[in-house]
Amino acid sequence: xxxxxxxxxxxxxxxxxxxxVIRFAGDSGDGMQVTGEQFTTEAAxxxxxxxxxxxxxxxxxxxxxxxxxxxxxxxxxxxQRVYTPGDQLxxxxxxxxxxxxxxxxxxxxxxxxxxxTAAFDQRNLDKAGYAKNPLEDTGLGEKFRLYQVDISGMxxxxxxxxPLNAKEKERCKNFFALGLVSWIYTRPLDPTLxxxxxxxxxxxxxxxxxxxxLKAGHAFGETAEMFAEHYGVEAAEMPPGTYRSMTGNRALAxxxxxxxxxxxxxxxxxxxxxxxASSILEELALHKRxxxxxxxxxDEIAAATAAIGAxxxxxxxxTASSGPGIALKGEAIGLAVTAELPLVVFDIQxxxxxxxxxxxxxxxxxxxxxxxxxxESPVVVIAPATPGDCFYIxxxxxxxxxxxxxxxxxxxxxxxxxxxxxxxxxxxxxxxDIEVKFRTEPEGFFPYLRDPATLARPWVRPGTPGLEHRxxxxxxxxxxxxxxxxxxxxxxxxxxxxxxxxxxxxxxPPTTINGPATGDVLVVGWGGTCGAITAAVEEAQMDGKxxxxxxxxxxxxxxxxxxxxxxxxRRVLVPEIxxxxxxxxxxxxxxxxxxxxxxxxxxxxASQDILEAINQLLEAKQ
Amino acid sequence: MSTVTGAPGATQGGAPKYTKKDFESDQDxxxxxxxxxxxxxxxxxxxxxxxxxxxxxxVFISGIGCSSRFPYYMNTYGxxxxxxRAPAVATxxxxxxxxxxxxxxxxxxxxxxxxxxHLLHVLRRNVDVTILLFNNRIYGLTKGQYSPTSELGKVxxxxxxxxxxxxxxxxxxxxxxxxxxxxxxxxxxxxxxEETLKRASAHQGAAFVxxxxxxxxxxxxxxxxxxxxxxxxxxxxxxxxxxxxxxGPVDDRRGLVLEGVRPKVVHAKDVPAETIWVHDExxxxxxxxxxxxxxPDYPIPVGxxxxxEESTYEGILVQQEQRAISERGPGDVAKLLxxxxxxxxx
Numbered sequence: 007x008x009x010x011x012x013x014x015x016x017x018x019x020x021x022x023x024x025x026x027v028i029r030f031a032g033d034s035g036d037g038m039q040v041t042g043e044q045f046t047t048e049a050a051x052x053x054x055x056x057x058x059x060x061x062x063x064x065x066x067x068x069x070x071x072x073x074x075x076x077x078x079x080x081x082x083x084x085x086q087r088v089y090t091p092g093d094q095l096x097x098x099x100x101x102x103x104x105x106x107x108x109x110x111x112x113x114x115x116x117x118x119x120x121x122x123t124a125a126f127d128q129r130n131l132d133k134a135g136y137a138k139n140p141l142e143d144t145g146l147g148e149k150f151r152l153y154q155v156d157i158s159g160m161x162x163x164x165x166x167x168x169p170l171n172a173k174e175k176e177r178c179k180n181f182f183a184l185g186l187v188s189w190i191y192t193r194p195l196d197p198t199l200x201x202x203x204x205x206x207x208x209x210x211x212x213x214x215x216x217x218x219x220l221k222a223g224h225a226f227g228e229t230a231e232m233f234a235e236h237y238g239v240e241a242a243e244m245p246p247g248t249y250r251s252m253t254g255n256r257a258l259a260x261x262x263x264x265x266x267x268x269x270x271x272x273x274x275x276x277x278x279x280x281x282x283a284s285s286i287l288e289e290l291a292l293h294k295r296x297x298x299x300x301x302x303x304x305d306e307i308a309a310a311t312a313a314i315g316a317x318x319x320x321x322x323x324x325t326a327s328s329g330p331g332i333a334l335k336g337e338a339i340g341l342a343v344t345a346e347l348p349l350v351v352f353d354i355q356x357x358x359x360x361x362x363x364x365x366x367x368x369x370x371x372x373x374x375x376x377x378x379x380x381x382e383s384p385v386v387v388i389a390p391a392t393p394g395d396c397f398y399i400x401x402x403x404x405x406x407x408x409x410x411x412x413x414x415x416x417x418x419x420x421x422x423x424x425x426x427x428x429x430x431x432x433x434x435x436x437x438x439d440i441e442v443k444f445r446t447e448p449e450g451f452f453p454y455l456r457d458p459a460t461l462a463r464p465w466v467r468p469g470t471p472g473l474e475h476r477x478x479x480x481x482x483x484x485x486x487x488x489x490x491x492x493x494x495x496x497x498x499x500x501x502x503x504x505x506x507x508x509x510x511x512x513x514x515p516p517t518t519i520n521g522p523a524t525g526d527v528l529v530v531g532w533g534g535t536c537g538a539i540t541a542a543v544e545e546a547q548m549d550g551k552x553x554x555x556x557x558x559x560x561x562x563x564x565x566x567x568x569x570x571x572x573x574x575x576r577r578v579l580v581p582e583i584x585x586x587x588x589x590x591x592x593x594x595x596x597x598x599x600x601x602x603x604x605x606x607x608x609x610x611x612a613s614q615d616i617l618e619a620i621n622q623l624l625e626a627k628q
Numbered sequence: 629m630s631t632v633t634g635a636p637g638a639t640q641g642g643a644p645k646y647t648k649k650d651f652e653s654d655q656d657x658x659x660x661x662x663x664x665x666x667x668x669x670x671x672x673x674x675x676x677x678x679x680x681x682x683x684x685x686x687v688f689i690s691g692i693g694c695s696s697r698f699p700y701y702m703n704t705y706g707x708x709x710x711x712x713r714a715p716a717v718a719t720x721x722x723x724x725x726x727x728x729x730x731x732x733x734x735x736x737x738x739x740x741x742x743x744x745x746h747l748l749h750v751l752r753r754n755v756d757v758t759i760l761l762f763n764n765r766i767y768g769l770t771k772g773q774y775s776p777t778s779e780l781g782k783v784x785x786x787x788x789x790x791x792x793x794x795x796x797x798x799x800x801x802x803x804x805x806x807x808x809x810x811x812x813x814x815x816x817x818x819x820x821x822e823e824t825l826k827r828a829s830a831h832q833g834a835a836f837v838x839x840x841x842x843x844x845x846x847x848x849x850x851x852x853x854x855x856x857x858x859x860x861x862x863x864x865x866x867x868x869x870x871x872x873x874x875x876g877p878v879d880d881r882r883g884l885v886l887e888g889v890r891p892k893v894v895h896a897k898d899v900p901a902e903t904i905w906v907h908d909e910x911x912x913x914x915x916x917x918x919x920x921x922x923x924p925d926y927p928i929p930v931g932x933x934x935x936x937e938e939s940t941y942e943g944i945l946v947q948q949e950q951r952a953i954s955e956r957g958p959g960d961v962a963k964l965l966x967x968x969x970x971x972x973x974x
Binding site: 276 | 683702703716720745
C-alpha cells in the first residue's frame with residue numbers, strides 16, 4: 007500500500023491511501039451487516055471501487071457474546087481497481103471480546119484496532135474464553151494501533167435525554183462505530199444520514215437517536231486526542247457512467263427480469279427457501295409487474311418440476327437452490343435434459359457436504375452440476391465472475407436454454423450472492439437478442455425435429471392447434487418423439503443430447519487473457535475466485551513474472567480456444583475452493599499437467615495465497 | 629429486438645364438435661389385456677367432447693406407473709414426467725398458462741407414496757387441475773409390491789409374511805388436505821365413472837377423483853366387493869346430493885344414520901325416514917366421515933363426497949400480478965436498474 011501525506015483542511019493531518027481493508031465485527035445482534043453496508047455506500051459515493059464480504063453465522067440470534075455468534079462485514083475500497091474484499095485487514099472494529107478473538111489474527115501488524123471497551127466485562131471475557139482482559143495486555147498496543155473507545159458509554163450519553171429505553175439506546179452503538187470509522191477514512195456521512203431517515207421513517211425518535219450517535223462517533227474522531235491523523239482514499243478511475251451497488255443474488259434476479267422483458271414471455275420461478283439462495287425468491291416476488299410468477303414450492307423437487315411444467319407451457323422456467331437442493335433436483339433436471347425443455351437452474355454454492363456451512367462459500371458443486379444425475383445427462387454449465395456479472399450470466403442462461411432447448415445450470419456461490427460491488431448500469435438495449443420461436447405450423451411437425459445449427463427441437467405451446475403431442479422421460483425416437491427402446495436409437499439420442507450441449511461452444515467469445523500470450527504460468531479460474539486470482543496475477547506481473555490468467559464463464563462446454571491456450575504456458579495453475587474439480591476436467595479434457603491450489607475453508611481464497619502458489623510453481627520449474 | 633413468434637394463446641371462439649375418436653392418439657396402448665385402465669381411458673376419451681374445450685387447450689400430465697402411461701394415449705398435449713411429481717409439473721404449467729385445462733393422472737403409489745407431498749400441496753393450494761388417481765392397491769409396473777392403499781397383512785413379493793403398514797383412504801387424505809372437490813368411482817361402473825369425470829372436470833379448482841381400478845395381473849379383484857353382483861348390493865353406497873344415504877336390497881333397504889359423529893347402519897324400515905342421513909356435498913365434515921367408511925362394517929361410498937367453490941391458487945397470483953401492473957404500470961428494467969441509490973462517474 008502506498009501512502010502519501012496530503013495537505014488537509016481539517017485540523018488533523020490526512021494521509022492519502024490507494025486502498026484500505028476494513029472489517030466490522032460484533033455480535034449477530036450488533037448490526038454489523040448494516041454498518042458494513044452503510045460504510046460501503048459511503049465509499050461508493052466517494053467514487054471508490056469496492057468489494058465486500060459479509061460473513062455471518064447460520065444461527066439467527068446466536069447467544070450474545072459467544073465466539074460462534076460473531077457476525078462481520080469486510081470491505082476493501084480503493085482509488086485503484088479493487089478485485090477482492092482483501093486478505094489482511096488495515097482496520098478492525100471489535101465490538102466485543104468474542105469479535106476480537108475471532109478476527110484479530112487477520113489484522114495486519116500496525117493496523118488500526120478499535121474496541122468497544124464497555125463490552126470487555128468479565129461476563130463477555132468468559133464467554134470468549136479470555137482468561138484475562140486482552141486490552142490490558144501491553145503487547146496488543148505494541149503490535150497494533152489500539153484505540154480503546156467506550157462506544158457503548160458514549161452512545162448512551164449522547165441519547166441521555168431521548169425517550170428510549172436502555173436497550174433501544176444501546177442498539178444505536180453500531181452507528182457510533184460507523185461515524186468514527188467514517189471520520190478515520192474521511193467518508194461522507196450524507197448517504198448514511200439519508201438512509202437513517204428512510205429506515206426509521208415511521209419513528210422520528212429513532213431517526214434522531216441514530217443521527218446523533220453517528221455524528222457523535224464522527225465528532226469523537228475529530229476531537230479525541232488519541233486519533234492523530236486520518237486517511238483519504240481518492241476516487242477510483244472507473245469507466246464513466248451511472249453506478250449502483252449490486253449483490254450477486256439481486257443481479258441474478260434482475261438478469262431474469264431483463265430476459266423476461268426482452269422475450270415478452272413470463273417467468274415462472276420455483277424455489278424452496280434455502281441459504282444462500284432465498285433472497286433471489288424474495289427479490290423476484292417484489293417484481294410481479296414484470297410478469298414474474300414466483301412459486302414457493304413444498305420442496306426442492308416441486309420447485310424444479312414446476313419450472314419444467316412452466317417451460318412445457320412456453321414460459322421461462324427457473325429454479326434456484328444451493329447444493330443440497332440441487333442434489334434433490336437431480337432427477338428433475340434429467341427430465342428436462344431428455345424432454346429437451348429450456349430450464350434454468352441457479353446453484354448458489356455453499357459449504358458442504360450435507361448441511362455443511364450454510365452461510366459460507368464454496369465452489370465444490372462443479373462436478374455435481376456436470377455429472378450429478380443418473381446416466382448420460384449433459385447440461386450447459388456457466389458461472390458468474392463477480393456479483394455484478396450475475397446479471398449478465400442470468401440473462402445468458404435464459405438465452406442459451408431457449409436457443410438450444412436445454413437445461414442451463416448457473417453456478418454462483420455464497421460469496422458472490424451476498425457480496426457487492428459498484429456496478430456500471432448497462433443500457434439494456436445492448437444485451438444480445440433472445441430469439442423465441444414457438445412453432446405453430448402443423449405441416450411436417452414432429453416434436454423432436456431438429457434445427458440443423460443448434461439441434462434444438464421445436465418449442466410448442468400447448469394451445470397451438472394441430473400440434474398436440476406427448477413428451478416424457480422415456481427414451482424416444484429422434485424426430486417423431488415416439489417411445490422407443492431401440493438400441494441404435496438410444497445410442498443416437500445419447501450422442502445427440504451431448505452434441506447439442508457441445509454446440510453451445512459456438513456461442514462462447516474468444517477467451518480474454520489477462521497478461522502475456524505465452525509465459526511460465528497460466529492461472530485458470532472460474533466463479534467467485536476471479537477477483538483474488540486477478541489481484542494475485544497482477545501482483546506477480548508487477549514483480550516481472552511471466553504469468554497470465556484466464557477466467558472461465560463457460561464450464562460446459564469449455565471455450566473452443568482453451569486447449570490451445572493452455573499449451574502457451576509452461577505450467578497451469580487452477581485455484582479453486584474445492585478439492586480440485588476444474589483441474590481434473592482440464593487434465594482429462596486437454597491432457598495438460600495442470601495443478602490445483604485448493605483450500606476449502608468456507609471463505610474466499612486469499613490473493614496472497616494464490617500468489618504464493620504461483621511463486622512456488624515458478625520456483626519448482628527452475 | 630426480440631422476436632417472439634407463434635404465441636397464439638388459447639383458441640378463441642367455440643370448440644369444434646368432437647367425438648371420442650378425436651381424443652384417441654395414434655400410439656399402441658400397452659397395458660395388460662384386461663387391465664381396468666382400458667375402461668378408464670375409454671371413459672375419459674368419451675367425456676372429453678362434453679368439456680366444450682378445444683383439444684389443443686387440454687393437457688394430460690402424469691408421473692410414473694401403469695396409470696401414468698395415460699397421456700400417450702390421449703390425442704391432446706401430454707407430458708409423462710417423473711415419479712410422483714405430476715402435481716408439481718401441473719402447478720408450474722398452470723402458473724404459466726392458467727387458461728389451459730390440465731389433468732393429472734396418477735396412481736396409489738405415484739400419488740400417495742413417492743408423490744404424497746405434492747398431492748397434498750396441489751390440493752391445499754387449490755390449483756385448478758383435475759386429478760385422476762387410479763387406485764388398484766398394488767405396484768403394477770414394478771411387478772407386484774404392496775402399496776399405501778393395500779390392506780394390512782397384504783401378502784406380496786415384498787411382504788411375504790404380510791404387510792405391516794395400515795392403508796390410507798385416498799379420499800380422506802384429499803379432504804384433509806382441503807381439496808375442493810372429492811369423488812370416488814369404479815372402473816367397472818362405466819356410467820357412474822363418466823358422470824363423475826364430467827362433474828370433476830367441470831369443477832374450478834383442484835378436483836380429486838379416486839377411481840377404484842382392477843389390476844388383473846398382480847391384484848385381481850381387489851375391489852370384488854364392488855364388482856360381484858351379490859356383494860355390491862350390500863357394499864356400494866351411491867352418493868347423491870340432497871338424497872338420503874340408502875343402500876342394500878330393494879326389499880330391505882339399509883340406511884345410514886349419524887349418532888353424533890358416529891355413523892350407524894340401520895334397516896330403513898325400522899327408523900323414521902327423516903332420521904336417515906341426507907348427503908350434503910357442501911359439508912366437508914360429514915364428507916370426511918363418509919371417506920372413512922369401509923366394507924365389511926359399512927358400505928363403500930361412491931360419487932361426489934364433497935365440493936366447494938374457492939379461489940384458485942393461480943387465480944390469486946394472476947390477480948396480484950394484474951393489480952401490481954394496474955397500480956404501478958408494467959415493469960421496465962431500464963427504470964429498475966436506475967432505481968434506488970445510484971451515482972455518476974465521469
